[in-house]
Amino acid sequence: MRFDWAKITSLAYLTLLELDIHEFPIPAKKIRCKDVIISSYQKYAKITGLPIEKLTLGHELEDAFLLKGLRPDVTLILYNKEKYGPRMKHTLWHEIGHIKCGHKKHSEREEIEAHFFAAQANAPNILIKAISQRGYSINVPFLVECFGLSKEAAEKKMEYLQKYSFNHCNEYDDLVQLQFAQYLNQKYPTKTNHYYDDYFEDMEKERQGWY
Numbered sequence: 001m002r003f004d005w006a007k008i009t010s011l012a013y014l015t016l017l018e019l020d021i022h023e024f025p026i027p028a029k030k031i032r033c034k035d036v037i038i039s040s041y042q043k044y045a046k047i048t049g050l051p052i053e054k055l056t057l058g059h060e061l062e063d064a065f066l067l068k069g070l071r072p073d074v075t076l077i078l079y080n081k082e083k084y085g086p087r088m089k090h091t092l093w094h095e096i097g098h099i100k101c102g103h104k105k106h107s108e109r110e111e112i113e114a115h116f117f118a119a120q121a122n123a124p125n126i127l128i129k130a131i132s133q134r135g136y137s138i139n140v141p142f143l144v145e146c147f148g149l150s151k152e153a154a155e156k157k158m159e160y161l162q163k164y165s166f167n168h169c170n171e172y173d174d175l176v177q178l179q180f181a182q183y184l185n186q187k188y189p190t191k192t193n194h195y196y197d198d199y200f201e202d203m204e205k206e207r208q209g210w211y
C-alpha cells in the first residue's frame with residue numbers, strides 16, 4: 001500500500017491553520033470541522049429525544065462515531081462523554097481526518113490515513129522539530145505533557161520519529177511554525193546552555209585536533 005503522507009500532513013496542517021489554533025495541548029472545544037456537528041452522544045440523545053442505542057445504530061457505544069444520513073446534508077461526529085480524555089482527542093481528529101481526506105469507506109487504508117491525520121493534527125511533526133532544535137529532548141513523557149497525547153499515541157509518534165527523524169518536509173511547515181511562534185517562544189524558549197555545550201564541544205574537538 002502506498003500512501004501520500006505529505007498530502008495528509010498538508011490536510012492536517014491546513015485544518016490547524018483554519019481553526020486558528022495557537023497552543024497545545026489543543027483545548028477540546030477547538031477541535032471542530034466545517035459543516036460537521038460534534039456532540040456527545042449523551043447531549044445529542046437529550047436534544048433529539050432519540051435513545052442512544054438508536055444513535056449508534058446498534059453498534060456498541062464506541063468512543064466516537066461518524067454519522068451521515070441521519071438528516072440530509074448533516075454529518076455528525078458523536079462521542080462518548082464518559083470517555084473524554086487524551087484518547088478521545090485523537091479519536092475526534094481521526095473522524096475529522098476521514099472527512100478531510102474525502103473517504104467514502106472505512107477499509108484498512110482509510111483507517112491508516114485517518115490515524116496519520118490525527119497524529120499530525122494532535123502533535124505536528126514540524127513543531128516537534130522546532131522544539132527539538134531549541135534544545136529539548138523529545139521522548140514519550142515529553143509528548144504526553146506537551147501535546148496532551150495518550151501514552152499509546154506518544155509511543156507511536158516516537159516510533160515514527162525514530163524511523164524517519166524529521167526528514168519529511170511539508171509545504172505548510174513555515175505557516176504552522178508562524179502560527180505557533182508565540183506559544184513556542186513562551187513555553188519552549190531556546191535553551192542557551194545547549195548551544196554553549198555545542199560551542200564548548202566544538203572547541204574541545206578543535207583543541208584535540210592540535211595534537
Ligand SMILES: [Zn+2]
Pocket residue numbers: 094095098106110111114
Ligand atoms: Zn476510522
